Amino acid sequence: xxxxxxxxxxxxxxxxxxxxxxxxxxxxxxAELGISRVALSxxxxxxxxxxxxxxxxxxxxxGGATAETWxxxxxxxDLWRASQKKDRRPIKRHAPVARAxxxxxx
Numbered sequence: 220x221x222x223x224x225x226x227x228x229x230x231x232x233x234x235x236x237x238x239x240x241x242x243x244x245x246x247x248x249x250a251e252l253g254i255s256r257v258a259l260s261x262x263x264x265x266x267x268x269x270x271x272x273x274x275x276x277x278x279x280x281x282g283g284a285t286a287e288t289w290x291x292x293x294x295x296x297d298l299w300r301a302s303q304k305k306d307r308r309p310i311k312r313h314a315p316v317a318r319a320x321x322x323x324x325x
Contacts, residue, residue: 226299228265229292237281238263252276269293 238248249259253276261267269277274286274293 224299226292226295228296229269229289230262230265230267232292233277234263241281252280268297 233248238245241248243251245260245263246256249256252259252273254273258267262269262273269289269292271286271290274289277289278284278286
């Protein structure tokens, strides 16, 4: 998966595009999704990520984007943010492990 520069949190898309297009408040959208208003508000404000359960609910609720798409958007955002952390400790690099060896060990 290629990483774009500072990909948006998926909650931003919901807050700025989806809810206004549907003409719904946070409370109404949360009720239709079957989640708490607090839980949806946390996602909309980038304080919580799109969970597997929410991704599946979004797919069923508005269609257009699959649960996998919502999760990829979240993953892209999370990976970019993690890559920006300057306080990570260095990790000793090892030679790659052959795929067959990894699969046979399982």
